[in-house]
Amino acid sequence: MVRQTRNNDWGFPRWRSYGGGREAVNVRLCDRHGCTAAGDRPAPKSPNSPERWYFCETHAAEYNKGWNYFEGLTKEEAAAREHAERGDTAFEQARHWQWTGPGDGSRTRGELDALRALELEDDADFEAVKRAYRRLAKQYHPDHNQDDKEAARQFHAVQAAYEVLRRGEEGKNWNGA
Numbered sequence: 001m002v003r004q005t006r007n008n009d010w011g012f013p014r015w016r017s018y019g020g021g022r023e024a025v026n027v028r029l030c031d032r033h034g035c036t037a038a039g040d041r042p043a044p045k046s047p048n049s050p051e052r053w054y055f056c057e058t059h060a061a062e063y064n065k066g067w068n069y070f071e072g073l074t075k076e077e078a079a080a081r082e083h084a085e086r087g088d089t090a091f092e093q094a095r096h097w098q099w100t101g102p103g104d105g106s107r108t109r110g111e112l113d114a115l116r117a118l119e120l121e122d123d124a125d126f127e128a129v130k131r132a133y134r135r136l137a138k139q140y141h142p143d144h145n146q147d148d149k150e151a152a153r154q155f156h157a158v159q160a161a162y163e164v165l166r167r168g169e170e171g172k173n174w175n176g177a
Contacts (some may be wrong), residue, residue: 030056047071050167111168114161133162 030039031053039054043063055063070078107115112122119130136158138144145151 028054030059032053032056032059035059108168111165114164117157117161118165126165129165129169130163133158137162 012173026038029035030037032055036055037056037058037166039056041055041060043051043055043060045053047050055065070081073081107122113126115122115129118129118136120128120132137155140155140158141150142148142152142155145155
């Protein structure tokens with residue numbers, strides 16, 4: 001007969017051990033010489049290299065202070081890469097940071113830029129936004145403007161602008177404003 005081992009939680013789930021064992025956990029130390037903090041922030045050893053340094057927060061900030069993302073590129077290549085990564089709609093970036101703009105402060109800078117993309121005034125209500133979106137989407141839709149790159153770019157900008165304003169309106173309704 002096999003003897004059953006005793007359970008140490010005594011019916012209280014919070015007292016159970018985490019991970020089921022008492023072994024030591026390996027912690028990678030910061031790769032900076034002399035630092036004993038945990039190295040939990042990976043940083044590339046060189047551009048386009050899979051090898052990584054592992055720094056603590058303080059040394060990662062020190063390492064990244066001199067990092068130049070566009071090193072080795074010409075001005076034109078750097079501008080093209082920045083434009084490609086940022087996208088055509090600058091108001092998407094502003095929406096993330098929630099920059100505020102002029103007026104009563106109820107709209108973010110991104111929402112104000114989106115209103116300009118929809119050819120509306122800063123104080124337009126959401127019904128006007130819907131009407132302008134429908135009008136411009138019909139005007140620039142790819143089915144009506146085949147092989148027109150500018151119309152396609154405008155159509156995507158109008159869609160992104162409406163999405164920013166729709167999310168902002170949902171946020172206002174959610175907060176009870």
